[in-house]
Amino acid sequence: EDKVVQSPLSLVVHEGDTVTLNCSYEVTNFRSLLWYKQEKKAPTFLFMLTSSGIEKKSGRLSSILDKKELSSILNITATQTGDSAIYLCAVAPGNTPLVFGKGTRLSVIA
Amino acid sequence: NAGVTQTPKFQVLKTGQSMTLQCAQDMNHNSMYWYRQDPGMGLRLIYYSASEGTTDKGEVPNGYNVSRLNKREFSLRLESAAPSQTSVYFCASSGTAGLSENYGYTFGSGTRLTVV
Numbered sequence: 001e002d003k004v005v006q007s008p009l010s011l012v013v014h015e016g017d018t019v020t021l022n023c024s025y026e027v028t029n030f031r032s033l034l035w036y037k038q039e040k041k042a043p044t045f046l047f048m049l050t051s052s053g054i055e056k057k058s059g060r061l062s063s064i065l066d067k068k069e070l071s072s073i074l075n076i077t078a079t080q081t082g083d084s085a086i087y088l089c090a091v092a093p094g095n096t097p098l099v100f101g102k103g104t105r106l107s108v109i110a
Numbered sequence: 111n112a113g114v115t116q117t118p119k120f121q122v123l124k125t126g127q128s129m130t131l132q133c134a135q136d137m138n139h140n141s142m143y144w145y146r147q148d149p150g151m152g153l154r155l156i157y158y159s160a161s162e163g164t165t166d167k168g169e170v171p172n173g174y175n176v177s178r179l180n181k182r183e184f185s186l187r188l189e190s191a192a193p194s195q196t197s198v199y200f201c202a203s204s205g206t207a208g209l210s211e212n213y214g215y216t217f218g219s220g221t222r223l224t225v226v
């Protein structure tokens with residue numbers, strides 16, 4: 001059974017802190033790993049990581065895929081209150097739908 | 111630039127009532143999905159449609175049915191609602207089953223359903 005595990009499940013930090021969110025997976029025919037940010041409504045896409053693109057960066061957010069360890073991290077530097085959200089990790093196993101982890105709820109306090 | 115449109119946004123049902131959640135996308139995507147999201151559970155797949163004319167069960171299909179009406183529309187039906195179906199429901203679409211070349215899925219804004 002395909003599985004995606006995220007840790008921690010929740011996290012509270014102060015503005016300006018750096019945080020690291022973790023995602024590990026066990027899937028057949030791994031194709032890619034995706035990170036989404038979910039605020040009040042629908043998840044919005046952050047990054048897609050594949051064998052040919054194991055590191056992505058956008059502003060204060062960056063992500064790395066470790067195919068050997070079957071895991072990924074999402075780093076957020078200099079956190080702001082607007083970073084407060086649920087961060088979802090998902091993996092694409094072959095041509096079947098994405099499998100999502102339970103998410104990490106990040107709260108950034110001023 | 112609508113993307114994925116879900117209706118209704120909110121709904122309260124009594125146990126045993128039926129209803130249909132509607133979803134439409136205007137991105138010419140082949141694949142569409144229905145997920146439910148419960149606190150602390152992430153997104154769990156109910157049903158999906160890899161292409162027009164096909165539907166398949168996901169992780170939690172019991173109590174639901176779906177219809178892929180055409181390429182644009184994918185509806186989710188609850189025939190006899192139960193309190194365990196209280197959840198937030200998301201519809202999503204992608205270019206191909208499992209993965210888009212660019213950015214995974216595009217999600218609708220969700221339907222918050224309460225069954226009392």
